[in-house]
Amino acid sequence: MIDVLLQMAALIACGSLWRRFHPLGLDAxxxxxxxxxxxxxxxLPALVLSVLWQTPIGAESALIALAAAGGVLVALAAAWGIYRLTPLDAHRRGALILAAAFPNATYMGLPVLSTTFGDWGKGVAIQFDLFACTPLLLTVGILLARAHGNGGDGENPLRALAKVPPLWAAAAAPLLNLGGVPMPPLLVDLLKMMGGAVVPLMLIAVGMGLRWESLLPERLPVLLPVLLPTLTIRLLLIPLLVWQMAGFAGVEGQTLTAVVLEAAMPSMVLGIVLCDRYHLDTALYAMAVTISTALSLFTLPFWFGLAGG
Incomplete structure (x- = not known):
């Protein structure tokens, strides 16, 4: 696990260095x-199609999705319950609730699981995210962002959900899989080639989106009390809860370890898009992403060892 995180950290660092030096005059x-x-x-649709077309789909897939959805919903409820008692304005509360609830299950979870467990891990990461986290982000997450902010074009969340290309692939691939449709050899190689670019590009993009200035010593005493509930829920409470839920439901072995790792991912980078669109506190959300990502380099090995890795 340490070797995996070091490799990921190197790619994230490349993105961070791009933000610092903007080669070729292109800003991060x-x-x-x-x-x-x-x-x-x-x-990503190519990778999803490649993996889910060949990954066994069954009861365990449903359990992975239920554990993921349960973790997101409990995190939403816990963060909402805590932050409604604070004097923070709605724009900040909304950003912090989103940061607590939604893990970076694809942009960081997919690289972690694929590197740790191989191609099999990709299937768990994709099912965890696309069968639960992303649909909830684009429905419940949008409704929450609207309630705490403003802006947006008033589009129905279900219509927004229908416009997500990876979800199209996540819907088509299991049908082809369960229908016993063989994947053409030419398509196997093409999808593998396209999917192979996903992990490094996602990690570099994560690095480009991080705001390391939020970690300056003079800012941390102000930020940490505000962010502490979000970080605690995201990195500690939800992995423990999902571990118990999935284990009780019968998920075991490496699958259980992979599910716990997915639940322990830092805040979702894609949430910045919702913050921008609905005028939540984007800077505060970006700080939550940065700090939770930095802390996850320590918490992920902890959960990996604790869950039987």
């Missing part, structure tokens, strides 16, 4: 949007 935010757009629209 422009590059991040280009990379994540490419991954989101083209490369």
């Amino acid at each position: 935010d422009t590059m991040r949007r280009a990379l994540t757009g490419l991954v989101y629209v083209l490369l």
Whole structure:
């Protein structure tokens, strides 16, 4: 696990260095949007189709999705209950609740699981995210962002959900899988080639999106009390809860370890898009992502060892 995190940290560092030095005159935010757009629209759907077309789909898949959904919903409830008692304004509360609830299950979880467990781990990461986390983000998450902010075009969350290319692949691949449709050899190689670019590009994009200035010593005493509930829920409470839920439901062995790791991921980078769109406190959300990502380099090995890794 330490070797895996060091490899990931190197790629994240590449993205952070791009933000610092902006080679070729290209700023990091422009590059991040280009990379994540490419991954989101083209490369990630290819990877999802490749993995889920060949991954066994059954009762365990449903249990993974239920554990993921349970973790998100409990985190939403816990964060809402805590932050409603604080004097923070709605824009900040909404950002912190989103940061507590939604893990970076694909952008960071997919690299961790694929490197730790191999191709099999990709299937767990994709099912955890696309069968539960992303649908909840684009429905419940949008409704929460609207309630705490403003802006947006009033689009129905279900319509927004229908516009997510990886979800199209996540819907089509199990049907092809369960229908026994063989994958054409030419398509196997093409999807493998496209999917192979997802992990490094996602990690570099994560680095481009981090705001390391939030870790300056003079800012931490102000930030940490505000962020502490979010960090505690995201990195400690939810992995423990999902571990118990999944274990009680019958998930075991390496699958259980992989599910716990997914639940222990730092805050989802994609949440920045919702904060921008609905005028939540994007800077505060970005700080939560940065600090939770930095802390996860220590908490992920802890959960990996505790869950039987």
